[in-house]
Amino acid sequence: MKLFLRLVPFSFFFLLATGFGPANLAGDAVIALQPETLPFTPTGYYIESVQDKRQQREAFASLIIRPDKPTVPVDLDGGTGPAIYKYISRSLKQNRSLRPIVLRITVGNLTETAGPKGMINGRLNLSLAFDVKREDEQLSLVTYQGNARYQRPPGQTQVIEKVIRQSVNEGLRFLNNFINKESDNVPVLASKISVTFNNITTRTPASSDTVFYDPARPLTWDDFRAIPPTTSRYAAQIMPGVAYEGHSDVEKGSIDVKLKLKVFMLKSQSWVKAIGHNDYALNHEQRHFDIARLAMEDFRKRVNPDSLSLNDYNSNIQYQYIEMYRALSLRQQQYDDETAHGINQGVQARWNNRLDSELRTFGLK
Template sequence: MKLFFRLLPLSLCLLLAAGFGPATLPDYAVITLQPETLSFTPTEYYIESVQDKRTQRDAFASLILRPDKPTVPVDLDGGTAPAIYRYIARSLKQNRSLRPIVLRITVGNLTETAGPKGAINGRLNLSLAFDVKREDEQLSLVTYQGNARYQRPPGQTQVIEKVIRQSVNEGLRFLNNFMNKESGNVPVLASKISVTFDNVTTRTSASSDTVFYDPDRPLTWDDFRAPPPAANRYAAQIMPGVAYEGHSDIEKGNIHVKLKLKVFMLKSQSWVKPVGHNDYALNHEQRHFDISRLAMEDFRKRVNPDSLSLNDYNSNIQYQYIDTYRALSLRQQQYDDETNHGINQTAQARWNTQIDAELRTFGLK
């Protein structure tokens, strides 16, 4: 947004230091932003702090205070960030029960140059970035760029403060309009999170390489399509897998995370030898598949709103998945070790009972 000011000459003397006019310039000069009551009241946020993040943190302005002299550096009273925060605190109603917003000044400078017929031209560049603070993190929200120009006669400087103040006001108005319109639709402004799950049980065609876990569709030996390795001493091997995919959307400040849970086996990597082609061996492989399904139930319990950060829920979910996968690998190994890959029938019967009981708790048996 660009602002252009061209004001008529003003009376009164230099605003940069009280009690001094242009003819008796003090050793120092500052620009004091005069508070005013803004026409809008925030209902979604308050300005918690102002940070000066300019590349060059020199004096805010370079002004022509005397036509026969070069420009001199002139800062905002107390420094750029403190001066703007003080102005906002005195001009904008602040409700600290609302969302805290940090204002970062990324560009801020006002430069004057000599113009025609003794006039002085001024140019203000002001870029503001607004961040929201949530869960002790500062998250980028929206940016505003305001440029303004003016022309003034020598010795009359009120326009300088007015241009800076009006540009800051426009930045605040821009933020206010954005928050009023988008507060329920922007993820970094969300205040709640919910999770829903969908178990993929699609029955694929016979030609497909993938079989998704379905309690109503147990495995058959026809699902084991890979040629058995001659050097392997086992009768059969299943290649199960677990995965998830998901997306999220936001509505009225609530992030909805929707996850699809996939438990599957790959026919092209699962095999059986003729010696193992019996119901007992098939049951052993089915139990490997069941254990994978139970692992995803554990994953479902791990991923709940209390375990997820609004700021980093994707990473939270990925961490829980990796931890679930690690635990699954250990349990699969424990199952094979204790049953001696199905040879120990007593241990196999014990695992059958245990797995069935767990499946029943989830309505899968």
């Protein structure tokens, strides 16, 4: 399942009036984000950490401190990642019993340029990626992009901190709204998993090459359509197969995996010689089909919520299928070896009883 990703642009414009007093950004200045109480409280998450993932880890801002001088690099107080995490920790209520979210800063820079009539133009680019921490993995959830512009007179720098702070706030607001709206429908936010099985027993037309396993429809010799190889010393051969297909839905915070289980035989690859055209030989081939059906019951038991990871349930299911298929191949070989391909009637009878007992356990007999 693909992870859910959404990109929402946001922009705003500030015009700083000349009545604001100057802020001290001279010398070894830094931009200190001032904490504030945000007007929303997370109910399903908290910000566990902030990671600075910008391609260039340079100072966050390039500012015009003096109009007659080049721009100078000015960083957030403590560095970009730590400064934004400190601001969030002091401004947003954090309940660490909730779902952990990692904030990645992928783009973050503020650049000032000289504007008309001695004014200074500023432009902020800020891109935030929010990831879910689940089962010790970091899964991409949603991204936010904020762009802001402002204009200020020389010496008045309060707007710089305000623009950065408000852009971070909008990113947090976007995350909060997204989780409140989508938490029940997004796979990476799911906290539970369930599995629903459906056995395919479709009665195929006589013209079809596929016969699906159906307890109410045993095999007949008419299902064996291939031409017997002249070099084989055996009287008959069935070609059974096992497969599954599925998809998953997310509802109310739970991933529901729906699997269709298929046990079938192919007429075009199954054959019988005239010498083997009897009920005893047909029973032997039917038991190969039964063994395949029982293997799928084992697969069904293997695939349960306790065996599946929320993050990688597809791989878990594939692994259990491979394990089932390996065991099925070994049991089919064991069946033929012990019965001598049906020649040993006493052993064949014991296998018949054993398989009938197992089939009854699953309501298949």
